[in-house]
Amino acid sequence: MRYQAVLFDLDGTLLDTLVDLAEASNRVLVGLGLKPFPVQDYRYFVGSGVRHLVECILPKPLREREKEVDAAIAAFQQEYAKNWQIHTKPYDGIAELLDYLSAQEYRMGVLSNKPQHFTQLCVETLLPAWRFHSVLGQREGIPRKPHPAGALETARLFALPPSSILYVGDTGVDMRTAQQAGMDAVGALWGFRDAEELRATGAEVLVQTPQELIRFLAEPAVSEQIP
Numbered sequence: 001m002r003y004q005a006v007l008f009d010l011d012g013t014l015l016d017t018l019v020d021l022a023e024a025s026n027r028v029l030v031g032l033g034l035k036p037f038p039v040q041d042y043r044y045f046v047g048s049g050v051r052h053l054v055e056c057i058l059p060k061p062l063r064e065r066e067k068e069v070d071a072a073i074a075a076f077q078q079e080y081a082k083n084w085q086i087h088t089k090p091y092d093g094i095a096e097l098l099d100y101l102s103a104q105e106y107r108m109g110v111l112s113n114k115p116q117h118f119t120q121l122c123v124e125t126l127l128p129a130w131r132f133h134s135v136l137g138q139r140e141g142i143p144r145k146p147h148p149a150g151a152l153e154t155a156r157l158f159a160l161p162p163s164s165i166l167y168v169g170d171t172g173v174d175m176r177t178a179q180q181a182g183m184d185a186v187g188a189l190w191g192f193r194d195a196e197e198l199r200a201t202g203a204e205v206l207v208q209t210p211q212e213l214i215r216f217l218a219e220p221a222v223s224e225q226i227p
Contacts, residue, residue, distance in 0.1 A: 012191030093210030
């Protein structure tokens with residue numbers, strides 16, 4: 001078996017969180033007297049942590065004031081805590097993928113730029129049937145992805161070399177994280193970004209569905225047939 005573990009991004013990879021993230025963000029904007037964004041715009045705002053999300057949605061004058069950004073971050077966290085699981089759910093096929101990985105005795109982990117509390121809450125609430133050997137979100141003092149610190153920490157927790165871990169994510173941030181950590185990167189096309197971004201940032205393989213990832217793991221040669 002080429003890989004012994006699979007490390008997943010969370011938002012846009014295991015869970016479809018887009019609507020809840022967008023609605024919480026838009027409530028913050030409305031509270032500030034600002035115009036909300038269409039939900040689909042948030043595909044390009046999320047993935048790099050809460051501060052980046054807030055900086056994307058605030059107009060430039062507010063974005064340049066740290067006090068205003070910090071206040072908006074706090075407001076977002078309050079709003080998201082109220083509604084984080086109204087629409088959020090695992091993507092179609094994720095349950096079958098995790099069943100397959102568990103049956104084949106792969107170690108599984110999650111690495112997210114979502115704050116640690118929300119990362120753990122999402123996994124424990126929406127993915128309770130599967131054992132994840134590591135669940136790491138954004139924590140104080142640990143650089144966000146694409147810095148490889150979290151991925152390398154996961155490798156140490158797995159007691160495995162990074163080269164034996166397959167990294168699955170849906171953004172360029174994820175692909176760069178994998179590259180810098182010495183892990184092979186798979187781009188999940190069911191997530192928030194497109195094939196062009198994933199290829200440009202280092203995806204070795206692109207998969208349209210979780211079932212294609214199962215095929216790849218069962219028969220790595222099929223990767224040549226996947227666009």
